[in-house]
Amino acid sequence: MDSDHTPQAAGSVLAPAADAPPAAAPRIDCRDIKVFYGATQAIHGVSMSFPDRAVTALIGPSGCGKSTFLRCLNRMNDTIENCRVEGQILMDGQDINDHSIDPVLLRSRVGMVFQKPNPFPKSIYDNIAYGPRIHGIATSREDLDAIVEKSLRRAGLWEEVKDRLQAPGTSLSGGQQQRLCIARAIAVRPEVILMDEPCSALDPVATARIEELIDELRKRYCIVIVTHSMQQAARVSQRTAFFHLGNLVEMGETEQIFTNPREKRTEDYITGRFG
Amino acid sequence: MTDPAASSFSTPEALKRLKRRRAADVRFRYYGLGAIFLALSALVLLVLSIGSQAVSAATYHVVRYDITLDPAVITPPGETTPEDIARNVDGFWELARDNLLETFPEANRDRASRIEVSEFITRLAVLPTARKVAARPEMVGNPITLTAPLNDDLDLYLKGQALPERRLRTGTITAVTAQEDGFALLEGQGAFTPILTALTTLQAEGVSMDEGSILITAGGATGRLHGIQAGTARLELLTGTLDAFRNSTAAARLIALPEAQRVVSDQQIAWTFALKEMGRISRVPRWTLLTNSDSTYPELAGGLAALVGSLFTMLVTALVAIPIGILAAVYLEEFAPKNRLTDFIEVNINNLAAVPSIVFGLLGAAVYINFLGMPRSAPLVGGLVLALMTFPVVIIASRAALKAVPPSVRSGALAIGASQMQTVFHHVVPLAAPGILTGAILGMARALGETAPLLLIGMVAFVGDVPTSPTDESTVMPVLIFTWANNAERAWEPMTSAMIVVLLAVLLLMNGLVVFLRRKYERRW
Incomplete structure (x- = not known):
């Protein structure tokens, strides 16, 4: 794993650059992505890139392919029967769909947080420790304890759960569970975090906490978030991409998309005329 | 019709519709209650009918014999080793019979009586005592108390299940006079009126007492009555002394069935009452039902060999069916591509679960025994046959359990x-484990109760010894029940019920285990 991108290194080096324009070198570069479910084509040749240390929001009406597209980035579509992905997805110049790339290793570098919080039915500690254990990141108990604490601190959950690490992860509230899932993703030291509507099952207070957290995580990771809430996209992202019917309609700086969209369809969608 | 909302609630049509809907609800509730009531009453009926039979087999009568272990009989010259003693069942049996002959001198009068008295105890009944003495040969020559089960027919008679009889008490018998023809004249003011009344009643009920017996018992003495009149009757003494009847009210028994058609004779009944009066017959719990192996004598028979046979069979079934079933289910559910081939496999697994069990028996006989040359009647073959039957059930249950694990995990x-x-293996299977376990144990429970396929591979043979390995000749509990139920003697009937209760208890235990394991696992959040 690239040691430059271990979270502790990133934190000190990139803190000042966090609010710099997200024109940094693209972390992930997608070229002409097409996704098919059996005979139906879900995504029609999308090309876009995701800059490092910035949040990119994917918006669009239901069924527009934004989740499908997100799942291409860590090859989660592999687990779906009949699903076929065409095109190139370059990460650090390497095609992640190449046969030489093991999806298991890819997913340890590209973490994912799902729509519904899905902690394992194990203790809070084991939820975090599972990833480092299977990847052999931590060898000793002390290392593991340190990773668990650091991940929970990063996810802003440490103060709430430090006294009950052995309690089941499922005993937490929905918002806490989602932060636990984020901590779980962070624990394997990813470089990219994909979030598939992470707040859609949460109340506004928990949503606000997650959004704060995303803003915090932006300093260290490349984050791609799918959201239905345009306000959320406007609040947390630096760049926004608008999908419609499997096509990338428009992509640009978030501010520009929301204030001055180039496309008519984008304008209609963000002003609530359809979707 | 000014306010549409209000009117739609109160129009006659709407009210009528509402009433019909409510009636349908109520009706459905009663259908459900009725179905549950029917199911429950069937269960209660089953438990009552089997339970009431089984209760009588839960206890039995044993006879005590105080005998001295005569070295001449127990250790005749040349047969003095412990093995010889253990084998010398006849010697012990003779001592017990001689003890009875001593107790009842009248039994010695002819051969028929000697046979009747010898029927009190079966030869094999003394085997435990013989083994006990063989283990401690210094007991030879000393007096011991031998306890052995009473003959099953007499046992059943004492429990009131062998013969229909009417019991009553006579009035006081005041005079007893022995007569030259061997009979005795009993006299008492109106002493026999109750018997005459009972005879009239029986006649009215259409029961003929012409060839039946009227027995009266006082103390240890029992006799047969003839020529009954209100104040006098002639007594044919069967056992005991005439003095016992003087100044007593005797217990009378009216047995309509002719003696020739019965399994117990009047003489045997008389001796049984005498032994009981002496305190030598006692009713004790029948632990031998669980500690003895099968026997041709119901009073000696037990289910230990079948229990152990079932255990071995289930062991083989579990070792084969559960791992194969779970692995197949995990592969099909989690790894296999979904295509025509896997669809075909799935359909056929479901078909396999629906194949009648006897077909598996034929398959077992043809493949395991004839082709692979495995031993007949062995739990190994039985277990393999039942495994064939069980693993589709395990696969189906395991797949359902795996399917129920949320995809988010x-x-x-x-x-x-x-x-x-x-x-x-870290996440999905542990979550599905309670469901998989349930399926596995329920499949095993079904296999435990299976009879038909085992008949075909020869597990129905009479097995007197407890099997010590899965390749020994053996039988299993349901087959033992089947065998016992086919036996002619009346005493087998309660024995069969008792064995059914044992089998049901084992099944209940297994189902209880399912519930317990599920609770335990579910508590792990």
Whole structure:
């Protein structure tokens, strides 16, 4: 794993650059992505890139392919029967769909947080420790304890759960569970975090906490978030991409998309005329 | 019709519709209650009918014999080793019979009586005592108390299940006079009126007492009555002394069935009452039902060999069916591609679960025994046959349990870089474990109660010894029940019920285990 991108290194080096324009070198570069479910084509040749240390929001009406597209980035579509992905997805110049790339290793570098919080039915500690254990990141108990604490601190959950690490992860509230899932993703030291509507099952207070957290995580990771809430996209992202019917309609700086969209369809969608 | 909302609630049509809907609800509730009531009453009926039979087999009568272990009989010259003693069942049996002959001198008068008295105890009944003495040969020459089960017919008679009889008490018998023809004249003011009344009643009920017996018992003495009149009757003394009847009210028994058609004779009944009066017959719990093996004598028979046979069979079934079933289910559910081939396999697994069990027996006989040359009647073959029958059930239950694990758990594990195998075995299988276990144990419970396929591979043979390995000749509990139920003697009937209760208890235990395991696992959040 690239040691430059271990979270502790990133934190000190990139803190000042966090609010710099997200024109940094693209972390992930997608070229002409097409996704098919059996005979139906879900995504029609999308090309876009995701800059490092910035949040990119994917918006669009239901069924527009934004989740499908997100799942291409860590090859989660592999687990779906009949699903076929065409095109190139370059990460650090390497095609992640190449046969030489093991999806298991890819997913340890590209973490994912799902729509519904899905902690394992194990203790809070084991939820975090599972990833480092299977990847052999931590060898000793002390290392593991340190990773668990650091991940929970990063996810802003440490103060709430430090006294009950052995309690089941499922005993937490929905918002806490989602932060636990984020901590779980962070624990394997990813470089990219994909979030598939992470707040859609949460109340506004928990949503606000997650959004704060995303803003915090932006300093260290490349984050791609799918959201239905345009306000959320406007609040947390630096760049926004608008999908419609499997096509990338428009992509640009978030501010520009929301204030001055180039496309008519984008304008209609963000002003609530359809979707 | 000014306010549409209000009117739609109160129009006659709407009210009528509402009434019909409510009636349908109520009707459905009663249908449900009725169905539950029917199911429950069937269960209660089953438990009552089997239970009431089984209760009588839960106890039995044993006879005590105080005998001296005569070395001349127990250790005749040349047969003095412990093995010889253990084998010398006849010697012990003769001592017990001689003890009875001593107790009842009248039994010695002719051969028929000697046979009747010898029927009190079966030869094999003394085997435990013989083994006990063989283990401690210094007991030879000393007096011991031998306790052995009473003959099953007499046991059943004492429990009131062998013969229909009417019991009553006579009035006081005041005079007893022995007569030259061997009979005795009993006299008493109106002493026999109750018997005459009972005879009239029986006649009215259409029961003929012409060839039946009227027995009266006082103390240890029992006799047969003839020529009954209100104040006098002639007594044919069967056992005991005439003095016992003087100044007593005797217990009378009216047995309509002719002696020739019965399994117990009047003489045997008389001796039984005498032994009981002496306190030598006692009713004790029948632990031998669980500690003895099968026997041709119901009073000696037990289910130990069948229990152990069932245990071995289930062991083989479990070792084969559960791992294969679970692995097949995990592969089909988690790894296999969904295509025509796997669809075909799935359909056929479901078909396999629906194949009648006797077909598996034929298959077992043809393949395991004839082709592979495995031993007949062995739990190994029985277990393999039952495994064929059980593993589709395990596969179906396990697949259902795996399917019920939320996909979010799988994607959660995959998304942090767990391999598919790690995902399945670290997350999915542990969550599905309670369901898999339930399926496995229920499948085993079904196999435990299976009879038909085992008949075909020869597990129905009479097995007197407890099997010590899965390749020994053996039988299993349901087959033992089948065998016992086919036996002619009346005493087998309660024995069969008792064995059914034992089998049901084992099944209940297994089902209880399912519930317990499920609770235990579910508590792990």
